Amino acid sequence: MTPKETLTRATLRTPKAAAIAGILFSVLMTTALLLLRASVPADPLEQGAWLNTNARVVAFALNLIPFAGIAFLWFIGVLRDRLGGREDRFFATVFLGSGLLFLAMLFVGAAVAGAMIVGFANRPEELVGSATFHLGRAVAYIIVNIYAIKMAGVFIITTSTLALYTGFAPRWIAFLGYGLAVVLLLGSSYIFGILVVFPIWVFLLSVYILVENLRQPSQVEASRPEDAKPTP
Numbered sequence: 001m002t003p004k005e006t007l008t009r010a011t012l013r014t015p016k017a018a019a020i021a022g023i024l025f026s027v028l029m030t031t032a033l034l035l036l037r038a039s040v041p042a043d044p045l046e047q048g049a050w051l052n053t054n055a056r057v058v059a060f061a062l063n064l065i066p067f068a069g070i071a072f073l074w075f076i077g078v079l080r081d082r083l084g085g086r087e088d089r090f091f092a093t094v095f096l097g098s099g100l101l102f103l104a105m106l107f108v109g110a111a112v113a114g115a116m117i118v119g120f121a122n123r124p125e126e127l128v129g130s131a132t133f134h135l136g137r138a139v140a141y142i143i144v145n146i147y148a149i150k151m152a153g154v155f156i157i158t159t160s161t162l163a164l165y166t167g168f169a170p171r172w173i174a175f176l177g178y179g180l181a182v183v184l185l186l187g188s189s190y191i192f193g194i195l196v197v198f199p200i201w202v203f204l205l206s207v208y209i210l211v212e213n214l215r216q217p218s219q220v221e222a223s224r225p226e227d228a229k230p231t232p
Contacts (some may be wrong), residue, residue: 022206153184
């Protein structure tokens with residue numbers, strides 16, 4: 001197999017890889033958010049009773065987040081590869097920046113929550129209801145439910161705009177993205193668990209990319225040198 005043929009085959013597989021990475025991110029992220037929603041009260045001022053009953057479930061949900069982040073990074077990379085030369089520099093900067101900021105703040109919020117679980121395991125009688133617990137709870141809540149959600153909304157807006165201008169996704173997904181982004185930007189302070197909207201939208205986009213890739217006829221066989229007719 002020649003280097004040129006290897007490069008061609010890797011490029012043809014990129015859209016499918018993007019779809020798989022996006023679907024994996026959606027499943028892991030949605031699972032983690034639903035587990036957290038069911039285990040941790042919505043009120044950031046609660047006293048931490050869930051540490052006595054649901055700490056293991058919360059720890060499991062937090063351990064899913066790094067794997068979801070890895071899948072999301074792959075999703076960003078292969079989406080940019082799919083756009084190729086059609087990607088505008090301005091939107092590319094906002095697209096990449098908002099995605100990385102979303103992941104960074106999501107990881108920080110998860111790390112703070114994980115630190116509270118570790119602290120509770122060492123000193124359970126001292127942490128619950130303490131000022132340290134309330135500080136950590138408030139920091140995790142604000143980072144994820146205010147800042148990370150806002151960056152998710154910006155990511156959806158820029159991705160939807162790129163979809164409209166380049167046509168790599170249908171217009172209805174782009175317009176749906178605009179509507180969901182407005183909800184994320186304006187409703188994050190009022191609707192607990194609204195972040196689940198983000199992986200759902202990524203799931204729709206990923207499924208479309210996967211279906212579109214499967215519908216396209218394979219170009220690999222046609223690109224092989226041995227398929228060419230011999231010259232008399």
